[in-house]
Amino acid sequence: MSTKIAPSLLAADFGNLQRDVEMVNQSDADWHHIDVMDGVFVPNISYGMPVVKAIAKHATKPLDVHLMIVDPDRYIKTFAELGAGVLSVHYEACTHLHRTLQAIKAEGMKAGVALNPHTSVALLEDTIQDIDVVCLMSVNPGFGGQSFIENTYEKVKQLKAIIQRKGTSTLIEIDGGVTDSNAQKLVECGADVLVAGSFVFKASDPTKTIAELSKLVNN
Ligand code: DX5
Numbered sequence: 350m351s352t353k354i355a356p357s358l359l360a361a362d363f364g365n366l367q368r369d370v371e372m373v374n375q376s377d378a379d380w381h382h383i384d385v386m387d388g389v390f391v392p393n394i395s396y397g398m399p400v401v402k403a404i405a406k407h408a409t410k411p412l413d414v415h416l417m418i419v420d421p422d423r424y425i426k427t428f429a430e431l432g433a434g435v436l437s438v439h440y441e442a443c444t445h446l447h448r449t450l451q452a453i454k455a456e457g458m459k460a461g462v463a464l465n466p467h468t469s470v471a472l473l474e475d476t477i478q479d480i481d482v483v484c485l486m487s488v489n490p491g492f493g494g495q496s497f498i499e500n501t502y503e504k505v506k507q508l509k510a511i512i513q514r515k516g517t518s519t520l521i522e523i524d525g526g527v528t529d530s531n532a533q534k535l536v537e538c539g540a541d542v543l544v545a546g547s548f549v550f551k552a553s554d555p556t557k558t559i560a561e562l563s564k565l566v567n568n
């Protein structure tokens with residue numbers, strides 16, 4: 350199975366959002382990664398529903414929505430209506446994760462769970478069969494442009510072992526500090542989806558950068 354690339358629009362030029370969404374449409378990317386932050390779960394506020402709606406209007410690839418918000422259950426229906434294909438909630442923000450996952454699926458979306466760098470993958474042992482995508486944070490969530498936390502490689506391997514042992518088809522997504530210097534090793538450890546914000550959008554030629562990253566991990 351090929352490794353997916355999901356450019357994070359957090360690093361896009363918000364004054365030219367349509368242009369940047371269309372760049373992703375026309376590139377070798379697979380998903381649009383959309384970071385929603387509430388200023389409570391993480392110490393930053395990114396954008397909310399009206400902006401997601403504007404992105405959805407122009408996007409032609411699946412919307413991979415990463416909710417960095419407290420009590421995400423309140424907005425599951427809203428994000429389904431906005432067109433999310435994958436909806437990821439944080440493990441640390443859900444008291445009743447199993448119920449939340451069922452609610453996401455009941456709205457027709459793929460259910461994702463994001464883990465902060467300090468949260469052990471072992472905590473997903475009892476829910477992995479209900480999770481379509483595990484988003485492993487390789488930086489502390491809240492900001493783009495941070496450096497990759499090396500312990501992530503070990504977490505990917507441990508999570509892959511759980512997925513294989515349980516026989517599920519859960520995808521492993523890596524989010525934060527992904528570049529051409531760690532992408533290959535992440536895929537060797539078991540990663541299926543790579544989110545890349547700054548590496549793509551701060552590049553002089555984002556389309557070419559996406560193509561090269563995709564080629565690097567799909568040869
Ligand atoms: C961080 C976000 C990431 C971020 C990644 O809280 O979840 O998706 O945009 O950005 P880079 O690739 O710049 O680390």
Ligand code: ZN
Pocket residue numbers: 357382383384415524544
């Ligand atoms: Zn993200």
